[in-house]
Amino acid sequence: MAAEEQGIRLVAQHALTGKLLVIGDVPVEQLRLYSECGLLRCPSCGGELRLKAGAVRQHHFAHVSLELCAARYAEPESEGHRLGKLALYRHFRRDAPAAQLEWHVQLTDQRVDVFVPPNFALEFQQANNTAEEWRARQRLYEQAGLCAIWFLGQVRYSETRSEPMRPISLYDPSPVPRHIFEAAAGAFRIREMERAMLEAFPLLYYLDPYSQMLTILVPRSWQAQTLRAYRYRLPLSLCQLRPNGLWTPLHNQLGEKLLRNRRK
Ligand SMILES: [Zn+2]
Numbered sequence: 001m002a003a004e005e006q007g008i009r010l011v012a013q014h015a016l017t018g019k020l021l022v023i024g025d026v027p028v029e030q031l032r033l034y035s036e037c038g039l040l041r042c043p044s045c046g047g048e049l050r051l052k053a054g055a056v057r058q059h060h061f062a063h064v065s066l067e068l069c070a071a072r073y074a075e076p077e078s079e080g081h082r083l084g085k086l087a088l089y090r091h092f093r094r095d096a097p098a099a100q101l102e103w104h105v106q107l108t109d110q111r112v113d114v115f116v117p118p119n120f121a122l123e124f125q126q127a128n129n130t131a132e133e134w135r136a137r138q139r140l141y142e143q144a145g146l147c148a149i150w151f152l153g154q155v156r157y158s159e160t161r162s163e164p165m166r167p168i169s170l171y172d173p174s175p176v177p178r179h180i181f182e183a184a185a186g187a188f189r190i191r192e193m194e195r196a197m198l199e200a201f202p203l204l205y206y207l208d209p210y211s212q213m214l215t216i217l218v219p220r221s222w223q224a225q226t227l228r229a230y231r232y233r234l235p236l237s238l239c240q241l242r243p244n245g246l247w248t249p250l251h252n253q254l255g256e257k258l259l260r261n262r263r264k
Contacts, residue, residue, distance in 0.1 A: 007063035010082060011102045012040040012049045022101055023059050024086065044104055044111065045069040058082055084124035084153060084209035085113040091212075091236050092116050108140040120241055121146040124207060126153030131196035138200060149246050150197055154208035157215055160226060163187035168230060175255030176218060181232040188217060188227045198222060202259065204229075205246070212236045216250055 010023045012031075016039060021031060028051075034040050035051035040061060042049050047069060049061035058079055063069055085101065093099035096116045103115035114122040121141050129137070141148040159165060165186040168178045177183055194204060198219060204227075206215040214236050217229040232250050239248045251259065 007042075007066040007069045008077060008082070009042055009044075009049060009061045009063075009102060010086060011043055011100075012051075012061045013043045015039045015041050020100070022089075023061070024090070028053050028059065042069055043102070058086070078126065080153060080155065080209050081124060081126050084126065084151065084207055085122075087207065087209055087212050087236065088122045088124060088151065089114045091239070092120075092122065092241055095240065105140075105144050105146070107144045110137070110140055110144070112141075112146070115146075116241055119145060119147050121148045122151065123148060124151045124153065124209070125193075126155055128156075128191060129193045131192040134193045134196045147245060149205075149241075150201075151205050151207040151214075152194070154206050154213075154215065156191075156194070157206045158189040160187035160189055165231065174220070174230070176230050177232075177250070177253040180253065181216075181234045181250060184231045185220075186229070186231055188229060188231075189225055190222065190227045191225070194227070195222065198227075207236060214239060214248065216248065218254065 012021045013019070014021060014034065020043065021034070021040070031040075031051045032053065035049075038048060040049040040051065041047065042061075042063060048064040050064055051059070052062050053059040060082065089099060089101040092114065093116070099114060099116045101114055103112045104110075105112060112121040113124050116122060138148060163186060165184045168176060168183055168185045170178070172185070197204060202219065204217040204219075206217075208215070212235065213233055216232045216234070217227065218232070220228045220230065222228065234249060239246060241247070
């Protein structure tokens with residue numbers, strides 16, 4: 001990944017008013033003016049940001065000097081990752097105007113992709129972490145009193161070629177819907193991060209940052225790199241945050257047993 005991917009932000013802070021300025025929320029002409037006047041600051045490190053608003057890439061802010069921020073957040077983000085977290089932010093703030101993009105958790109010094117009050121931390125995860133790295137992040141969110149909801153990037157979704165997708169059998173004993181939301185049964189390749197997620201929470205969510213469609217896997221069993229699961233697909237726009245977490249229209253149809261948290 002290019003070095004310039006580092007230190008890219010979607011939120012800037014106005015140097016004089018302290019107001020947070022989110023890409024897409026504020027007219028680009030106004031952001032350009034602030035940028036030219038040197039009035040944009042990074043909410044994390046306080047360094048100066050400049051607006052990058054060309055025709056090709058998603059508009060963003062870039063650090064004039066990266067040193068401070070790079071020391072803190074070493075991991076560069078891809079364009080797909082930025083689009084994914086923007087999609088989450090734009091959808092979920094409709095019901096929660098105080099939602100924040102790229103929110104900094106003071107207590108644990110983490111950066112949350114999207115914070116939605118009262119306590120949701122939405123993460124769009126495309127990069128591959130080890131199980132241990134993922135568990136460490138999850139633990140930090142718990143320490144901060146946050147309920148983390150993980151959306152895997154659609155690039156991580158992988159059907160196993162040797163076992164083609166098929167309709168869910170009428171004789172399948174599980175209480176799952178069979179004819180809605182592109183229902184299918186199949187086998188999927190997963191990595192150790194997905195396995196760690198499944199040990200903590202019973203469903204996997206994949207978000208396509210371009211179409212904003214959510215793919216949901218409801219596990220039947222998993223072994224090594226193979227997950228056998230029911231697959232559903234529906235628009236992110238139909239999903240909501242409710243007190244016990246992410247709610248999708250599928251949740252009305254799924255058996256209680258399948259939705260219960262299966263901590264081991
Ligand atoms: Zn910074």
